[in-house]
Amino acid sequence: MTAKALMLQGTGSDVGKSVLTAALCRIAKRRGLSVAPFKPQNMSNNAAACPDGGEIGRAQALQALACGLEPHTDFNPVLLKPETDRRAQLVVQGKAVTAMDAAHYMAHRGELMDKVIESFSRLTASHDLVIVEGAGSPSEINLRDRDIANMGFARRAGVPVCLIGDIDRGGVIASLVGTQSVLDPEDQAMITGFLINKFRGDPALFEDGVRAIEQRTGWPCHGVIPWLPVSTELPAEDAVVLSRPDRSTGGALKISAPMLSRMANFDDADPLKHEPGVDFRWISPGQHIPRDTDVIILFGTKSTLGDLAFLRQQGWDHDIIAHARSGGRVLGICGGYQMLGSRVVDPVGVDGVPGEAQGLGLLNVETLMQADKKVAPVSGDCAISTMTVLGYEIHTGRTTGEDTARPMFNFANEPDGARSANGRIEGTYLHGAFANDAFRSAWLTRAGGTADTHSIYSNTVERALDRLADGVEAKVNIDALLEGAQPPGWQPAHR
Template sequence: MGTPRTPAVMILGTGSNVGKSLIVAGLCRLFADRGLKVRPFKPQNMSNNAAATAAGEIGRAQALQARAARIPPHPDMNPVLLKPESEAGSQIVLQGKVAGHLASGDFSRRGDFLPKVLESFERLSSGADLVLVEGAGSPAETNLRARDIANLGFAHAAGVPAILVGDIDRGGVIASLVGSHAVLDEADRAMIRAFAINRFRGEVALFRDGVETIRQATGWPCLGVIPWFAGAARLPAEDGLDLRQSVAKPNAELKIAVPILPGIANFDDLDPLRLEPAVDLDMVPRGRALPGDADLIILPGSKTTLRDLAALRAEGWDIDILAHRRRGAHVFGLCGGYQMLGRVVRDPHGLEGPAGEAPGLGLLDVETVLEGTKTVREVAFSHSASATAGRAYEIHLGRTEGPDRVRAPFRVWDRAEGAASADGRVIGSYLHGVFASDAVRAACLAGFGRRRLASTLSYDSDVEATLDRLAAHLEKHLDIEAIIGLARARAEQS
């Protein structure tokens, strides 16, 4: 009999965006509140929504899961992060650090990352009572199976049993679960020990026959049918599939417009604004003009600044932004959006795509050069105009310099950060997460609006309360003891 392994179970999905990330987050909170040392783990993630930790970058979803588990985030929770730069490929972040570029068709290289993935998993497991592993996409993509490290390839290598989750809200859940079983080989089917249904609307009893159809066709037991959890919209989104449709607020006191750029990154910066009762946040898709009645336009973060700057011009949004500026309204650029507001953006070494440069929007007297080591760090900051303070993070390449930096909107420790126009109506900053601070957000919104806003949102408390409700929701509708049993069965195998 060998040394017992750390209990672990893997949550797979029949496709992307079926709710794997939130189920893992909710289970992390549930088990943490039971007194267990629980750790989230995702072998491979593909997202431009990243989080900075003390030791490097990870996917934003894993940072939320760590928060749910009441522990600091760490790169070992997401050892492979692929950040799409274009349809041609992605930046590789390996155990928190940039490690080159992966061409979109080079699937064979992904298997090369498995030793690092297993190294991180073993290190993370050490001292833990339970590890909750999240898959990526679908395990039924058999064309990718030979070099898979994100789903059943990892499950086999680490000996972790899996639960397959289907999303009934999108339709076809019976076919997606039974079809997954049908295309998997016998060894892969054996790694999946049970299934669950997510996002059910209506009377669960009406789906009993559906559950039985899946059970008979697959041999897998059902661990639960999870009703729709409306609170999911209050938690940070994982990737571009989670960009939510704008919900107009007719009585809002402040209207903010945000163009959805092709390489939009770290758009969870906007979540606190979206949840503000007095703010109407309009996420504007391509093909629609930026609204002329907006009080503020926010240019969000971008993984590919030059490409997104070209896309912005192709949409005619540059014309909308310049007209907005002439009307005396406000513009705020975050990270890549900050770079776009300057006179020019240069990428001489092709760090974010083909080497080149392009004129910016010219709304700030600064210039950006993409070069040098990538900056990834958590920071304490203060808002210069109000002296309010908070925690934020930086994830960016390059330097931005110019005369408008003398009016920096923020301070990070002992240095100025960002830039502002002479009239203070155009602001840019590399800081992500500034709006998560209630005091800073209130001060910024007061400066942007026609009237002072009355905010009733305590953002951090709201996220914590939502995680608590999510945990209670899962405890009510999933067979938690069966999940623990699967995890412990792994631990008993030598």
């Protein structure tokens, strides 16, 4: 069978491209196709470790799961991980290459296109179908020169585009029609249809709107997709939704997590948020950590020194130290673990701006940032419960000190993490620990809570992907959409 590809682009960021790509991947898999996801360029601090030791955006890892595949660096050949407002680490085909400011990247990103095409070509050579996800919007014509994420890729690779509009944010007619109006004719011709996403209410009330878009653009509508609540059950990539669950009753374990400015891999929290006996709360900037919190978790960050300063600006350092002194539990994961120590030193700025700072001093450890970056899936057991754990590491820096003699985990080759003498302060480099059901149950019990012993988190995600696919398939003309996929090198007929 000749490989085909279809690209989903959006009228803006957060219109649902990642989720719909995952849905189409699952639908195609259920139809017996060998399907793979692809995102030429991603910007996210939420990354996943691949079996070959590289890293990709977590959205592409979720899409791979929807395809029934292990994560692979070809799924996301260019990944930008922001360290400051103007600087990001550049990861190419899974490997960290350098850090650069936004202006330098924008001037040179066209040079990365060959790597993008190389990865894409390997996927089309080994699968029936590749679902490509764009980034941002093709209407950002000021960025069109040297673009590798949207129309620049679509034109170079010869991949047809379906454009997604988000009706929930309003102005969807203008966003779709306006996108066409600002594109040059060659880019316009790459778009073969559109989807309306996140519709609430009676879709019959928007039939005139669909016709208006079709008449003005000449593109067919492949479906109006309702707001699908199941999408909130899937790991998020770029933003944490600040909606809080209803307060649990009957002694629920209250867990609070400050929202750091460069927070990374915050989907570590998802298995906890699915536990009925846990009241999980994100603490946004400007808010204090509630005094009735049982456990505070500091999640990972792309800039430990930067977020340590941010944490202090919010006054969270006082809240965390007071919580610990009163007998509360604190867990630090990756960058959060580094913050719990006595000192963090980054002499050359491998994790952001060079410098050093005192940590929170809750663990007798200190961290020295080093140029080599550890990216790997890992397995081992919990040093306390002996439960088997699977997860991954993505970090720079080496943490040493007295409290590492009491590790959290024992991996195949070395111990990981540290615990205070009373066991209430813990730190680890392991991501994904709470996705291990037995470990999560044992950890919650130690923290004074209870776990749903029948909960299997991996099944929860799989069911959510199937329900998402069901919801999309019910409202989209999938046959027409997939028939629009074309072999690489496709060129539209002149209109």
